[in-house]
Amino acid sequence: MSQEPSLQDPLRFHRKTPPCAVVIFGANGDLTKRKLMPALYRLAWESRLAPGFAVLGISRTPMSNDDFRGAMRESVAKYLEDSPFDEDLWKSFAQGLFYMPGDVADHSTFQRLADCLKEVEQSRQTGGNALFYLSTQPSQYATIAEGIGAAGMAKGNGGWRRIIIEKPFGHDLTSARELNARLQKVFDESQIYRIDHYLGKETVQNILAFRFGNGIFEPLWNRRYIDHIQITAAESIGVEGRGGYYQEAGALRDMIQNHLLQVVATIAMEPSATFSSDAVRDERAKLLRSIHVMKAEEIADNAVPGQYGPGRAGGAQVPGFREEKGVSLDSQTETYAAVTFLIENWRWAGVPFYLRTGKYLPKRVTEVAIHYRSAPLAVFRNEFGENSQAVPNLLILRIQPEEGISLKFVSKHPGAGMTLRPVSMDFNYGSVFGERSPSAYETLLLDAIIGDATLYTRQDMVEASWSVVQPILDYWSTQKFPFPNYPAGTWGPAAADEMLARRGHSWRRP
Amino acid sequence: MPAVQTVKPDSILHEIAELWNNMTRPQPGDAPEEYSSGSLRACAMTLIIFINDEEDPRALDATLEAVMRAHPNRAIVARIREDGETLESRVSARCWMPVGHHREVCCEEIELTASLSRLIDIPGIVSPLAAPDVPRVVWFRSPRLERAPDISGLLTLADKIIVDSDRPGAPTFADLRVLSQAGHIVADLAWTRLTKIRELLAHLVGDAGPGRVHHASIDYAGAEASAGPRYMQACLRSEMPQIDVDLHRIDLPGRGELKAIHMDPALNIEVKRNCAEYETGALRQRANLPGCADHELLGEELGIMTHDPVYERALTRMSVWIPRS
Numbered sequence: 001m002s003q004e005p006s007l008q009d010p011l012r013f014h015r016k017t018p019p020c021a022v023v024i025f026g027a028n029g030d031l032t033k034r035k036l037m038p039a040l041y042r043l044a045w046e047s048r049l050a051p052g053f054a055v056l057g058i059s060r061t062p063m064s065n066d067d068f069r070g071a072m073r074e075s076v077a078k079y080l081e082d083s084p085f086d087e088d089l090w091k092s093f094a095q096g097l098f099y100m101p102g103d104v105a106d107h108s109t110f111q112r113l114a115d116c117l118k119e120v121e122q123s124r125q126t127g128g129n130a131l132f133y134l135s136t137q138p139s140q141y142a143t144i145a146e147g148i149g150a151a152g153m154a155k156g157n158g159g160w161r162r163i164i165i166e167k168p169f170g171h172d173l174t175s176a177r178e179l180n181a182r183l184q185k186v187f188d189e190s191q192i193y194r195i196d197h198y199l200g201k202e203t204v205q206n207i208l209a210f211r212f213g214n215g216i217f218e219p220l221w222n223r224r225y226i227d228h229i230q231i232t233a234a235e236s237i238g239v240e241g242r243g244g245y246y247q248e249a250g251a252l253r254d255m256i257q258n259h260l261l262q263v264v265a266t267i268a269m270e271p272s273a274t275f276s277s278d279a280v281r282d283e284r285a286k287l288l289r290s291i292h293v294m295k296a297e298e299i300a301d302n303a304v305p306g307q308y309g310p311g312r313a314g315g316a317q318v319p320g321f322r323e324e325k326g327v328s329l330d331s332q333t334e335t336y337a338a339v340t341f342l343i344e345n346w347r348w349a350g351v352p353f354y355l356r357t358g359k360y361l362p363k364r365v366t367e368v369a370i371h372y373r374s375a376p377l378a379v380f381r382n383e384f385g386e387n388s389q390a391v392p393n394l395l396i397l398r399i400q401p402e403e404g405i406s407l408k409f410v411s412k413h414p415g416a417g418m419t420l421r422p423v424s425m426d427f428n429y430g431s432v433f434g435e436r437s438p439s440a441y442e443t444l445l446l447d448a449i450i451g452d453a454t455l456y457t458r459q460d461m462v463e464a465s466w467s468v469v470q471p472i473l474d475y476w477s478t479q480k481f482p483f484p485n486y487p488a489g490t491w492g493p494a495a496a497d498e499m500l501a502r503r504g505h506s507w508r509r510p
Numbered sequence: 511m512p513a514v515q516t517v518k519p520d521s522i523l524h525e526i527a528e529l530w531n532n533m534t535r536p537q538p539g540d541a542p543e544e545y546s547s548g549s550l551r552a553c554a555m556t557l558i559i560f561i562n563d564e565e566d567p568r569a570l571d572a573t574l575e576a577v578m579r580a581h582p583n584r585a586i587v588a589r590i591r592e593d594g595e596t597l598e599s600r601v602s603a604r605c606w607m608p609v610g611h612h613r614e615v616c617c618e619e620i621e622l623t624a625s626l627s628r629l630i631d632i633p634g635i636v637s638p639l640a641a642p643d644v645p646r647v648v649w650f651r652s653p654r655l656e657r658a659p660d661i662s663g664l665l666t667l668a669d670k671i672i673v674d675s676d677r678p679g680a681p682t683f684a685d686l687r688v689l690s691q692a693g694h695i696v697a698d699l700a701w702t703r704l705t706k707i708r709e710l711l712a713h714l715v716g717d718a719g720p721g722r723v724h725h726a727s728i729d730y731a732g733a734e735a736s737a738g739p740r741y742m743q744a745c746l747r748s749e750m751p752q753i754d755v756d757l758h759r760i761d762l763p764g765r766g767e768l769k770a771i772h773m774d775p776a777l778n779i780e781v782k783r784n785c786a787e788y789e790t791g792a793l794r795q796r797a798n799l800p801g802c803a804d805h806e807l808l809g810e811e812l813g814i815m816t817h818d819p820v821y822e823r824a825l826t827r828m829s830v831w832i833p834r835s
Contacts, residue, residue, distance in 0.1 A: 006712070006716070006749065007708065007711055007712035007715055007716070007745075007746075007749050007750070008712050008716070009705075009708060009709070009712065009820045011814055011816070011818055011819075011820070012705050012708075012709070012810065012814070012818075012820075013705075013708075013709045013712060014709070016712075016713055016716065044798075045798050045800075046798070046800075047706065047709065047710060047797045047798055047799075050713065051713075051714070051788075051790060051793055051795050052793065086798065088785065088796060089785070089796060089798050091796075092795055092796035095795075124793075125793065402612070402613075426550060428550055428552075428608075428613070428615065
């Protein structure tokens with residue numbers, strides 16, 4: 001059998017992307033302007049998009065194609081990071097941008113959209129491939145999916161159809177299940193791409209490379225050697241004008257239910273047999289299902305909410321959460337959450353995973369700190385004093401900023417005597433790979449166009465993480481907390497420190 | 511009679527250690543945390559570069575500066591002099607502060623100056639200076655090596671050998687083929703310059719169905735085709751053996767560079783300075799072709815430390831190249 005000739009060069013070329021139309025709902029919104037369009041333009045700049053690539057934007061704002069192109073040009077020029085803006089390339093890219101004004105609450109919008117999409121498919125030769133991106137209010141997800149289905153757009157004529165939705169996937173377990181059920185009436189699960197931009201971060205992906213690409217760490221990656229793990233996602237800013245939205249969400253829903261539990265899954269999952277999309281996601285889902293679901297009586301000791309009050313942050317006096325615009329004066333929404341999770345499997349039984357996230361903490365940092373058990377015998381106790389067991393090895397996986405990995409260990413101080421001192425061995429992601437990392441949206445959009453769902457969350461993963469968080473939400477909704485309980489610019493409420501102290505641990509100060 | 515100059519690798523290594531001790535010694539006020547200031551020593555490979563002593567150092571400096579950010583390396587720059595009995599060394603560090611970071615990253619650089627007559631000593635000096643456990647790459651930029659009595663010792667230094675057929679004095683394609691067939695990993699920056707255009711072509715031909723293409727012609731400007739169009743012809747011949755591939759001189763001033771690729775059925779790619787314009791079906795599009803500065807080409811090659819079968823197949827075809835026009 002003769003082989004079809006090919007000019008491919010896998011050593012040097014990027015993965016080939018098929019032609020397609022990206023249909024963006026909410027095309028005049030912030031996410032489109034700040035993230036999606038700059039990411040798509042950057043992909044075009046790197047010649048990663050197929051010649052027949054097109055974007056069809058929809059929103060309620062009346063605009064012509066040219067108006068839309070003008071608005072997007074302005075956004076791309078403004079929000080493009082680490083890349084030059086090339087006017088000639090933009091002209092070529094903009095030929096593929098189209099716009100259709102429409103209200104998704106109106107059924108006729110979807111029929112007009114179907115006609116419009118057909119025209120775009122013909123003029124741009126997209127082969128019937130379409131990616132629907134829902135950059136709208138979460139409450140519109142199901143309506144839009146059903147509108148797409150009713151207009152016959154969920155199945156391509158010879159091409160593929162996919163849909164991307166942004167978090168939150170529901171605001172609790174029940175609504176997440178309901179949303180999934182409505183989406184799956186229109187789309188097969190394999191067509192649904194639930195975006196969690198944390199998974200698109202290079203450094204989160206690097207955790208998998210670190211764990212499964214090296215032989216020396218995995219044998220030490222279990223309860224026998226690891227004492228506990230701390231995952232911190234600290235923000236040094238407040239709600240930044242999004243008080244109204246945030247009041248409905250809170251830190252547990254906004255960060256822990258999705259991003260941080262996905263990081264836990266990445267840190268703690270078993271190695272998959274292959275790096276295929278479903279193999280990796282099966283392992284992530286399995287891990288999420290292994291997290292102990294707390295009973296009501298366990299929650300007070302293992303989950304701490306916090307809300308910032310007035311304080312000094314970033315060198316300025318800032319108001320408390322309840323003084324933010326759109327926030328009620330007696331708001332019980334948590335801007336900080338710390339939770340102790342336990343994973344019920346052989347690898348992790350008894351190892352606490354401490355997660356914390358918060359607004360207006362002293363610095364912006366996201367990191368995973370793996371605290372190893374101390375050496376079994378304190379040979380150097382005289383040099384360190386009786387408390388020598390207090391210097392355990394620490395492996396830090398820094399996700400942002402200054403992405404990298406540090407290993408803390410003790411070393412002999414030069415000179416006479418056996419004086420030991422903790423030192424740090426650092427790997428800095430940016431200094432070894434100085435080239436520009438693609439943004440999370442570039443990675444995820446490209447993956448969706450190619451059809452690689454590895455970095456997207458699946459229905460069972462979403463439901464598993466809601467199952468873990470739901471009892472905490474339920475319990476907190478019955479309590480009245482003495483908020484605010486931490487001043488802006490500090491590391492959160494004292495109760496979070498006490499939560500760790502009960503197990504003999506303390507938070508690391510990143 | 512003046513004493514013969516010698517360079518001792520142990521002394522150079524000692525100088526490097528001293529350099530680092532001085533650079534990383536904590537300064538008053540330095541924080542002990544991992545986010546503190548100070549220098550981070552980075553080395554992912556040894557890059558050995560042979561250049562002519564009189565070459566403007568600024569061009570190489572700029573290239574090294576840029577390439578080190580993507581591929582931090584211990585650079586050993588061997589400057590080759592025509593005459594004399596020179597053999598000297600100098601050690602320095604190249605540092606930069608990555609955007610948004612608090613700690614500067616530094617790579618060390620060793621400069622050796624040697625006359626052609628002392629080239630024979632270079633392998634013995636460079637070998638112990640190469641950083642252990644990381645790849646060693648030799649980039650031959652000096653046309654003077656053409657006249658060196660024996661460079662086999664230099665070749666043994668390398669896990670990968672990089673040349674540039676677009677520069678004067680580069681080895682012949684036959685030489686490269688011999689090296690490749692002897693098991694060396696060989697790269698030619700003249701080939702690397704084609705990556706983006708080859709990628710574009712691969713995607714366009716792939717979409718059209720490669721089996722449908724039955725003829726291709728490659729236009730070049732200038733009196734004689736340079737390495738680029740010739741590599742492109744060799745590549746098309748080796749990867750699509752069923753098609754005829756012609757090389758055509760077009761009436762434009764130039765140095766033999768690739769100007770356009772035409773394929774039958776209709777696919778035309780016009781190569782411009784940093785982009786390509788192409789027609790396929792009813793679409794006329796523009797594609798960016800970044801990445802032809804030396805540091806970008808070198809960076810691409812430093813990212814590939816294995817044999818490159820596509821290049822090696824093209825190289826094989828280059829050795830039997832017969833111009834048709």
